[in-house]
Amino acid sequence: MxxxxxxxxxxxxxxxxxxxxxxxxxxxxxxxxxxxxxxxxxxxxxxxxxxxxxxxxxxxxxxxxxxxxxxxxxxxxxxxxxxxxxxxxxxxxxxxxxxxAAERFPITKDQSEEFLRDNKHLWIRSRRMNAILKVRSTVTGAIHSFFRERGYHEFTPPIFTPNACEGGSTLFEVKYYDSTIFLTQSWQLYAEAAIFSLERIYDVSPTFRAERSKTSRHLSEFWMAEMEAAWIGYLDAVRIAQDEVKHILGRVLNENMEDLELLGAEPERLRKSLDVEWPVITYTEALDILKEKCNMDVEWGKDLRTIEEERLMENFSTPVTVIQYPKEVMAFYKPVEEGADAPGPVAKCFDMLAPGGYGEIIGGSERDMDIGSLKAALEREGESVENYDWYLDLRRYGSVQHSGYGLGVERLIAWICKLDNIKDAIPFPRTLNRVRP
RNA sequence: GCCGCAGUAGCUCAGUUGGUCAGAGCGUACGGCUGUUAACCGUAAGGCCGUCGGUUCGAAUCCGUCCUGCGGCGCCA
The missing domain is CATH 2.40.50.140 (Nucleic acid-binding proteins)
Structure with missing residues (x-):
């Protein structure tokens, strides 16, 4: 025709x-x-x-x-x-x-989530998935524009890596010629090398974690949007993170109103959050809130668990950034904040929690500049220091203050689209029990 | 790693104390219907009741094994 x-x-x-x-x-x-x-x-x-x-x-x-x-x-x-x-x-x-002329299409009405995920290659045609994927495209596009407008360079890390970063037990092993290596859990070690060249960098890339988590908030393969910058502290990074998420929300509200409506995502809830300051509280203050408003007694020094994060967030309608977690429970590279008002040593770190039970959408910190304390922390965690020889080199040649964070793209999308399950925030989810289609 | 839930037609599900329990709706095919909103009416095709084993005169139903998927905790983004 x-x-x-x-x-x-x-x-x-x-x-x-x-x-x-x-x-x-x-x-x-x-x-x-x-x-x-x-x-x-x-x-x-x-x-x-x-x-x-x-x-x-x-x-x-x-x-x-x-x-x-x-x-x-x-x-x-x-x-x-x-x-x-x-x-x-x-x-x-x-x-x-x-x-x-199509054959009988297997997807009709009244489908179980399991059946739809078995047929994701066809379900992707649905109006619902179409809307989510459009939002996803806006989100990743907004991440790129946010950083590029601010003079950041995109930096692409390797996906194959010989190093652990967040603890060896959750790494996917890959046969690599005659040896075994891992799929990346974070770009961080490489990003820290790159800031000495580019100073301000970001990326959006896949991350692989073999956590045996079977929840509506976990994927084995997910996308992280990370940033790393020289000459800034973790509180500067908190401000950037808040600006980034607000930038993303603004873009989605601008470009995807129909999609949000179709998804029943209550876009007004997002728009309202743009007009207000997002709280930043310390871990110690979070414990106080849990005690006073939620009647939950958490021993100082324990990491916040899912239920505690959820109950804490019931007191807020915007994302909340919790800073200064106990140094003890944090990864080796997060330095101590001296002089903080807390019962024990705390780290220069933060998590941004989304409201509505969507959990941690961002985790970040300042990075320890001192080779001595890094080595000591690695040894305390039972890591072999030799594996980190090149990383420690970064503290031998012009070490500077620097900070960075990672944003969980699917968790952010799940919150924006008000999804019940993070598996719908990515076209073809990989989980403990699913690698097909 | 721990705890829980579910597998019956292509799909969503009923199926009582073990004894006409092989059923419905949707979808498909055929027919009907003067504007439908994932319409409506009629007829038909379609099932190793997840697997293997056990109990029993008799098992979709009770017991055990395994498989598959889902969710919660822990951990994380």
Whole structure:
């Protein structure tokens, strides 16, 4: 069929009312009677109802009636405003070209999450997944624009790595020629090397963790958006992190309102959070809040557990940054904050927690500059210092104050889209029990 | 690593104390219906009741094993 094809979004507007239009896409729904056939056509931009009557298109009527869901078609017709049509406009078909007649599509209504995930290669066509993936694209695009506008350079770390970073037990082993190495858990060690060249860097890249976590907040393969910068302390990094997340929210609210509405994501909740200051509290203050408002007694020095984070966040409607966790429970590279008002030594570190039970979306810290205390911390954790020889070199040649953090892209998307499960925030989730499709 | 839940038609699920319990809806095929909103009405096809074993005259149902998936904790983003 000859003609200039328009997106469904374009055609769903007063601009095309009364005019002929060509559209192409996939059949989303069909309904028919003896006299009328209704085809709801889907393309990447939306859906439009297309109608034909036996009287008007006798040659095409039976063809239209036989089409199964997800068949690909090109359609020609006249656009007419009609309140009965979803979206307000419908196409009165005058031409139908069947590009490919689909077999019976396995996904219908009333699907279990398990079945949908088994068929994610097909479920990805759904309006819901379409909306989530559009938000995801905006989120990663916004991360790039945020840092680039501020003079950061994108820096790409290796994915194969010989080193652990966050503890050896959660690494995926990979056969590498005649030896065994690991998939990266964090770009951090390499980022710390790179800031001596580029000073301010960021990335968005995949991360692999073999944690045996079977929760709605964990993936074995997820994407982290990280930053690392020289000459800044961890409180500077907190400010940047808050600005980054606000920047992302702003972009999504700007570009994905329809998607958020379709997902039932209550975008107003996000917009409100942009107008207010986001709290920064210390770990010690968090314990006070838990004790006073949640009736939870946490012993100082214990890391906050999931239930405690959830209960703490019930007191807030915006993300909250918790700083200065006990040094004891933190990774070796996080330095001590001297002179903090706390019962024990605390680290120059922070976590940003999202409201609504979405958990930690960002973790970050200042990095220890001193080779002596780094070595001591590694030994305390039972690591072999030799494995970190090149990392320790970074403290031998012009060591400077620097800080960085990592943002969990899927957790942020889950919060923005109000998803029940993080597995829907990534196109093809990898978990403890799923690597297909 | 610990604790829990679930596997019956392509899909979502019923199935009582073990004894017409092989069932419904959706989807599909065929037919009907003058505008439907994942319409409606009729007919039909479609099942090793996850696996292996046990108890029993008799097992979808009770017991055990294994497999698969899901969720919670811990840990993390």
């Amino acid at each position: 000859d003609g200039e094809y328009r997106s469904v979004r374009e055609v769903q507007s007063s601009e095309f009312d009364g005019r002929e239009a060509f559209v192409r896409g996939w059949i989303h729904r069909t309904r028919s009677s003896n006299k009328y056939v209704f085809i709801v056509l889907r393309d990447s931009t939306g859906i439009i109802q297309c109608v034909g009557s036996r009287e008007d298109i006798p040659d095409l009527f039976d063809i239209a009636k036989e089409l199964l869901v997800e068949s690909s078609v090109r359609l020609k017709g006249k656009v007419k405003k009609d309140d009965r049509a979803p979206g307000g406009y419908e196409l009165h078909m005058t031409g139908i070209e069947v590009v490919h």
